[in-house]
Amino acid sequence: MNSTFRLFVLGVACLPLGLTGCGLESHPAYSPDVRYGVRSDPIVMAAPKLADERVDPDRPGVLPMMRFDDIFKPDHPYHAKATAINDTILRDPMKISGPDRSQIEASLRAFFGTPAEPIINAKALGISAKVMQDLKLDDETLAMGATRYRIHCLHCHGVPGDGRGPTARWVNPHPRDFRSGTFKFASVDQKTGPRLPSRADLLRTVRLGLEGTAMPAFLLLKEEELESLVSYVIHLSIRGKAEMNVMKTDFAPDRDKGGVLDFVILNEEGPSTIPDLISGYAADNVNRWAASLESTSAITVAPYKADDMKESIKRGKQLFTGDPIHPRGKTANCVSCHTDYGRQAKFKADDWGTLVRPNNFTQGVFRGGKRPVDVYYRIHSGISGSGMNAFGGTLQPQDIWDLVNFVTVLPYPEMRRSMGVNID
Ligand code: HEC
Ligand code: HEC
Missing domain, CATH: 1.10.760.10 (Cytochrome c-like domain)
Known part of the structure; x- marks a missing residue:
């Protein structure tokens, strides 16, 4: 029995079971001859x-x-x-x-x-x-x-x-x-x-x-x-x-x-x-x-201490750029990779031998999710393999929230204006 014919017979046999009822037909397994092989790429x-x-x-x-x-x-x-x-x-x-x-x-x-x-x-x-x-x-x-x-x-x-x-x-x-x-x-x-x-x-x-x-x-x-x-x-x-x-x-x-x-x-x-x-x-x-x-x-996410949002964003920007100096003299120097808030960030080699570009925050695309907690995770524990390091060991939880508030306002010009954030 050739394989096309076999599939046809299987298809007909599956018809009475409905489209999703026939696991075999809709999800055929690999052929037993397929191998994972042994690695050949560098x-x-x-x-x-x-x-x-x-x-x-x-x-x-x-x-x-x-x-x-x-x-x-x-x-x-x-x-x-x-x-x-x-x-x-x-x-x-x-x-x-x-x-x-x-x-x-x-x-x-x-x-x-x-x-x-x-x-x-x-x-x-x-x-x-x-x-x-x-x-x-x-x-x-x-x-x-x-x-x-x-x-x-x-x-x-x-x-x-x-x-x-x-x-x-x-x-x-x-x-x-x-x-x-x-x-x-x-x-x-x-x-x-x-x-x-x-x-x-x-x-x-x-x-x-x-x-x-x-x-x-x-x-x-x-x-x-x-x-x-x-x-x-x-x-x-x-x-x-x-x-x-x-x-x-x-x-x-x-x-x-x-x-x-x-x-x-x-x-x-x-x-x-x-x-x-x-x-x-x-x-x-x-x-x-x-x-x-x-x-x-799991990362312990400290609850966000709700204070003045405008002040939080301001501190976030100070941490991000080092300019002007943060009240506690802290800096996270995010701009060293996210140049010009990511607008001029350069591609770098990553751990897989491909290229990666530090996020351009004016575009509002967050690969790992855009809920505030997702952004918190990224800043706290970094993005493995991409070169983005973890800041959970050097920053306080409230600093991380300040950075979350800052980077998530960047895509929106109107919101930037009302929060007094100038990035030009
Ligand atoms: C050593 C370089 C480097 C530094 C320093 C750095 N980042 Fe990143 N960051 C990256 C790279 C590279 C990516 C892109 C990773 C990817 O998309 O795979 C990234 C992506 C991000 C993302 C996007 C996550 C997502 O879900 O797409 C956020 C948020 C972020 N960085 C925040 C920060 C903040 C805040 C700081 C400073 C506290 C910072 N980064 C410092 C390299 C850096
Ligand atoms: C059209 C291409 C495409 C298909 C189809 C696809 N992926 Fe992906 N997947 C990607 C790309 C691209 C990335 C890496 C994105 C990056 O580096 O930010 C990825 C990343 C991943 C990651 C890694 C996430 C991390 O944290 O590093 C997992 C796990 C994954 N895919 C699982 C799957 C599974 C399971 C399926 C099938 C159900 C699937 N993918 C189908 C393109 C694809």
Whole structure:
């Protein structure tokens, strides 16, 4: 029976069940032959300072990098410095030998399955049943997530969650690469260092989309489907990060062999095989996700002390620009990145090897949500991977509210006038 005919028969068989009644027909699974594959695009080794800041974005079709050699193309943003880029900045995983790459792939498959049968092998990874349950990483949920992901997300985020689906090169900002385990929009306290988002944060992103970007809202999906998509994103992220960890940490360039990446054992007391190393990284990654679910990980949002709005906005501006000096002599120097309130902000390289531009506040677009509390989260804990740092450790909660009040008034000329804010 050829496949078109099979689909036709299935379609007819589904008719009496109604359009949504036939899960099989509307959400076909991946073919069992599809593989996540083993990583071939370059790994950003250190927060890149590859390109000078630039006024123009990357041209459509250029980023994200698919292969290391992309940097030598004339329209690539890193082109001017391409010859200076070495393994400490960008690592080419194609320099890992064929047998080592096969071993990485085989162990990842043993722990994480395939797109048709995604799993988190809790037993092999030594992960507790409670953590699996809290993170909703059971086989059934992952299987549902994979079928929905295949239809709704794959063309942007790619089969392994590499942010390199067929659409990815044509939208800016580019779809998230889940494999670095870095996510931008979280309500998790990150003033002491980067942490993962909670499930609720991812659910918000998938349900409502990210304003001003190509990331759509999936409001029409059922709650159960949204939950399964979040589980599947977490699955891809844990898998991709374990792969990145081993490639980044346990291989070193051999200068005598033209920079071929050799497997090296750095810690004699630790695990000494590729599968054991991957298993250790994966277990760590799962536990980091679990930690972000704890209620104690959430940002504590101090209640806004309602005082004179005009005064609050004035203090916000003082913090933002340092001019005139804030009453407590504080400055947050937001203008150092958000030049001219973002109107002249330059594009910079981000942690994914793509470009990002500090927000232009006169446009009133807030990717992570424009409720005051969303803006509070961003200022308190920064935007991971983008270079926007966390201010929760240096500013008082009321300072953060002053900044929220200031930046949210900027898009509206009339309101700026009535609040006495001059930005020209
Ligand atoms: C048309 C392309 C497109 C499609 C389809 C798409 N996304 Fe995205 N997604 C994006 C872009 C672009 C971003 C990054 C925006 C940014 O960097 O600000 C993103 C970011 C994300 C993020 C990261 C948010 C963060 O905090 O860093 C998650 C999670 C995500 N998408 C999940 C999904 C899921 C799940 C689906 C399918 C249900 C999906 N996306 C479909 C384009 C897409
Ligand atoms: C080191 C550079 C840097 C500094 C300093 C900085 N930002 Fe940002 N900020 C960024 C970048 C880059 C983005 C864009 C991130 C993105 O869209 O992915 C951003 C985005 C934002 C956003 C938009 C969030 C959203 O949901 O789209 C807000 C709000 C913001 N910054 C506020 C501030 C405030 C207030 C300060 C000072 C306390 C500040 N930033 C200091 C780099 C910076």
